[in-house]
Amino acid sequence: MSLLFEPTPDGAGRYLDWIASGLGWTLFLALGAWTIALVVGTLIGVVRTLPKGILPRLGRAYVETFRNIPLLVQMFFWYFVLPELLPVRTGMAIKQMDPPWGSFVPALICLGLFTAARIAEQVRAGLQALPRGQIQAASALGFARGSMYRLILLPQAFRIILPTLTNEFMTIFKNTSVALTIGLVELTATAREINENTFRTFEAFGVVTIVYLVIALIAWQVMYRIERAVQLPSFASGRSRP
Amino acid sequence: MMVDLSAIAATVPYLLQGLWFTLQVTLVGVIGGIVFGSLLAVARLSQHRLISTPAAAYVNLMRSIPLILVIFWVFFLVPWAIGWVTRSGRPVAVGASLTIFVTFVLFEAAYYAEIVRAGFRSISPGQYSACEALGLSKFHAYIYILFPQAIRNVLPILLTQTIVLFQDTSLVYVISATDLLGAATKIAQRDGRLVEMYLTVGVIYFVLCFAASQFVKQLQGRLAYGVR
Secondary structure, three states, X not given: OHHHHOEOOXXXXXXXXXXXXXXXXXXXXHHHHHHHHHHHHHHHHHHHOOOXXXXXXXXXHHHHHHHOOOHHHHHHHHHHHHHHHOOHHHHHHHHOOOOOHHHHHHHHHHHHHXXXXXXXXXXXXXXXXXXXXXXXXXXXXXXXXXXXXXXXXXXXXXXXXHHHHHHHHHHHHHHHHHHHHHXXXXXXXXXXXXXXXHOOHHHHHXXXXXXXXXXXXXXXXXXXXXXXXXXXXXXXXXXXXX | OOOOHHHHHOOHHHHHHHHHHXXXXXXXXXXXXXXXXXXXXXXXXXXXXXXXXXXXXXXXXXXXXXXXXXXXXXXXHHHHHHHHHOOOOOOOOOOHXXXXXXHHHHHHHHHHHHHHHHHHHHOOHHHHHHHHHOOOOHHHHHXXXXXXXXXXXXXXXXXXXXXXXXXXXXXXXXXXXXXXXXXXXXXXXXXXXXXXXXXXXXXXXXXXHHHHHHHXXXXXXXXXXXXX
């Protein structure tokens, strides 16, 4: 692993700095997209459980669209296609963003909205797993729909879906690698660049593989702790009982 | 801007060629992935630590790293490994297709292994005891009794994973292979028609995956009534 401490060809530092920079972008992109995905996903998941109207149908259309098109194709859509479809001036402004923002922003939107569709499905499943008595009791107590979801249904639904959310949280770090196709130099792209500069394939890819393993381990630990912290006595395991 | 339909029509044969490669990768990934994945699942359930630990390590490793990274690993390792096996002393150049087939079998096997393992665990323990009481060998018990039940119990999840695999094949773009997306990209860059090509490809993927996922949903409903 001596490779890490050797100077880079640009003379600005060591390969370790490249890895650190790649890791930074991977984490930044994953956590930013996760925030977007949680907010949008929860909204759409809630909307899909509403009894009637146009909103549940729009929610379904959103989920089906974002789940049935590969992430890479969506990435190209936000990066290549969208600026062309917008009014010329806006499109130009997007295309002329300074690197790495020119690829980071489309990647952020893309990964956020893609993951939102998957979270929406889980939120919906969690809400539908609750006994109907919860809604009836809340209505009987005079809760308006908004506060019913916020105070009664969602807190329970989220406890039910925490294990599947853990999976999704670990997936988003891996999915950030797709952003390398639109020019973001995240972790995997860093490994490729180091390899191209040094031809030391095993070390370059080995280091990055280990970094991904550590990320997965930490992500799992974080979610496990959250799961433990929010556990309710009435939900003994939080997993098995709806 | 206007979308030019005639520009798309002329590219259909080349896109179909790309789609055919996408389907080939999917097929190889599904068959190879399920076979290797089932072996991994059985290995993980083994009582011998020497067998179960490496299988678990493999599955967890593969599930922790991005597919693109695995593609790069195989892309650089396979030529090297073939060179070593054939004792030619240096890496042997291999085509992109072989790299991709190997990658998808190795990678997807880890995901299929987890699904098949869940299937084995959903079978009641009585089935295992009954096999033993009937004097079936481990091999026969798995082939004739346990595996068919396990697969049936997780069939919808297996198929859903296959749709994910089908979408994942688009990532072969990173080594410039000509799958559906690769074909579209090559035309898009040649003709300067990024918008038309990427929208077309998006629609093709959507139609295929949507139809497949509706089929899985129906099957799920039918299986839920059919068994038990």
